[in-house]
Amino acid sequence: MDGRWTALVARVRAYFGVDTDWERVPDDSPRQRRADLWVALGFLVAGSLGVELLRSIDSLGAQQDSWVWPHVAVALGTLPLIWRHRWPLLVAAGLSLHLFVFGLLMPAVAVSMPMQVVYFLALFTGVAWARDRQAMLGVVAGVVLLMFGWLAWQLAVGSGVEEAMSRGDEPLVHQGLFSPAGAYVVYTLLINVFYFGGAIIGGQAAWRAALQRDRLAAQARTIDAQATSLQRQAVVEERLRIARELHDVVAHHVSVIGIQAAAARRVLRRDPDAAEGALRSVETSSRDAVAQMRGLLGTLRADDHEGTSDGSGPGGRTRAPEPGLADVTTLAREASTHGLEVECHVVEDVPGAAASVPAPLGLSLYRTAQEALANVRRHSTASSATVFVRVDRRPEHGFAHGYAEVEVLDGGRPRSGTSGTGLGLLGVRERLSTHGGVSEIGPRVTGGYRVRVRMPLPEEAS
Missing domain, CATH: 3.30.565.10 (Histidine kinase-like ATPase, C-terminal domain)
Structure with a gap:
């Protein structure tokens, strides 16, 4: 049993990224702050409109005659969304507490559609953007225990079931496959499971998607750095190759020129007229050596981007084929x-x-x-x-x-x-x-x- 429990805890920690060093840092740019401000103001207007609609149909209960406190409750539940990316866990915990408190004091306001979306969004953002995953797991566990503990208290001790089981002064008649009381309890539990579970699972999916994108971006940066390094290495190797080529060309032609010059000197002493051929050989070897050295040095000095795909050299000049x-x-x-x-x-x-x-x-x-x-x-x-x-x-x-x-x-x-x-x-x-x-x-x-x-x-x- 201990082994299974340990394995389950390890899986939960791995799923929520508790042991991951990566942190999802929110974009604290003015554009992001303005977007969060407009989201909060939008939900404030929607929540206030919902309060007035509920008052108009006489559905605020004990707060029916008061227009101030329901609007205050809406403002306290929507304005924290301004900081939902900067302090995601604090906003998620605060609005979950708001749901608990005003669920007791003003249940009509807490369960209104705009406020239900606000609570969902706050919990979703807390899971998706929390940098400390250990703390996030603690907050989520606390929110779930608080909400379902309150729900259990309402169903077991409070008058929730009794009120649901009666219509006016008459009790509900058993008509379906389930008893009215059992159906109400299961239905309420399922709604809350999907509500809180959807916020938590959706937020975690968003966090893992961001983690994957960041890893792919890091891999792309690594590949780009490796490609740059390999390109530089290729340039260095090419220049070393050219240096070796230059050494071979110079050594070969200079040795030939030396031999030819010595021969020309001997011929010049014996027969000045016959020396022209020997000197022409020296000239030819010299020109050949200079031409090859110029080609190699031109390649060595050329900018990396001056070559073309067809083997052209700098300035579009076509290099001679190598031997x-x-x-x-x-x-x-x-x-x-x-x-x-x-x-x-x-x-x-x-x-x-x-x-x-x-x-x-x-x-x-x-x-x-x-x-x-x-x-x-x-x-x-x-x-x-x-x-x-x-x-x-x-x-x-x-x-x-x-x-x-x-x-x-x-x-x-x-x-x-x-x-x-x-x-x-x-x-x-x-x-x-x-x-x-x-x-x-x-x-x-x-x-x-x-x-x-x-x-x-x-x-x-x-």
């Missing part, structure tokens, strides 16, 4: 100049597989090959390098939908005095972690250096 895995052969051909011979071998499970590799994955592999070839020029004595591009869409362990990889091999020794900053290989590893691939970077047992990066293909590319 992909299929462009590695062109990269190898361009790198094979002035003392470094580069061969490129493409191994595909089906023709055209390299071109179908998704753009982000292909760009990362392209930049990996570009960085590796730049490192060969800067840090190795090798006169040749070999690039392998492999695409295999057959599933294997660790690569459920196949893989794409690049491998750069050289047979030289480290060149003294050319130790780098390590940023290039750091960028390679960052790209690798982004796509969840594996790598093999370091000296080879047979001599030379290997940079091998393998990245998984996504499902749609398999």
Whole structure:
């Protein structure tokens, strides 16, 4: 029995939100205060009109000859509605007491239609707007006990049943399924159950609806904040990506320009007329490097909202397409100049597989090959390098939908005095972690250096 009672109490507390930290704060704006003022004045006019109508049909009982006190009772019962949102529990408790007192002193006024609506509205507002749910539950329990206690006293001790059971001096005749006394008691109880129960349940439903709206609004704010955070994170990641791209472009082209400049100097000494071609190569590499750096810096500096959905850059300028895995052969051909011979071998499970590799994955592999070839020029004595591009869409362990990889091999020794900053290989590893691939970077047992990066293909590319 104790367990059932505890469970029942817990359910009641949960239903009324007693253990909830959320508080429904009323809108204390001038507009809300004016609305409550007009509601109170409207019920004051309706209640006063009801009093005059009752007096006109001789239904005020002992107060029939007095016009002051019934109107005072109406004013005391309607004007507190002005503060029904600011102090909902106080107004609900006060008007419930008003119903009890004037139900005894002026029953005709208390049971008039305008005042019954006022009492209902006060109890409804108290339940719907109470910030302290524990106190609200106490007030509601007190109101229900008071009203039904008074009703029980009227039915059991008072003359309510006797007056209802007689019509004039003659008692009522038993005509229906129920006895007159039993029917009157049940009918009165049902009216009050629906009256008070409707106010309480309706007010609680309004409170829970407001709680749900507030939670949905909080979720919307959280989602919006998360979307903003993700957008900012995406911008930061994009700028980091551009920074890596800028490093790769500069490193590759500067190393090429250095080699070409040295070659031009040697040619210039031997044959000034033949130096024009070498200098033209330096100029071409310089222009290419500057063009790519301008494109990257323009993207980096562009405002987040300047781009368009069709890939246009700032001011509506269309950015050039970024290189992909299929462009590695062109990269190898361009790198094979002035003392470094580069061969490129493409191994595909089906023709055209390299071109179908998704753009982000292909760009990362392209930049990996570009960085590796730049490192060969800067840090190795090798006169040749070999690039392998492999695409295999057959599933294997660790690569459920196949893989794409690049491998750069050289047979030289480290060149003294050319130790780098390590940023290039750091960028390679960052790209690798982004796509969840594996790598093999370091000296080879047979001599030379290997940079091998393998990245998984996504499902749609398999």
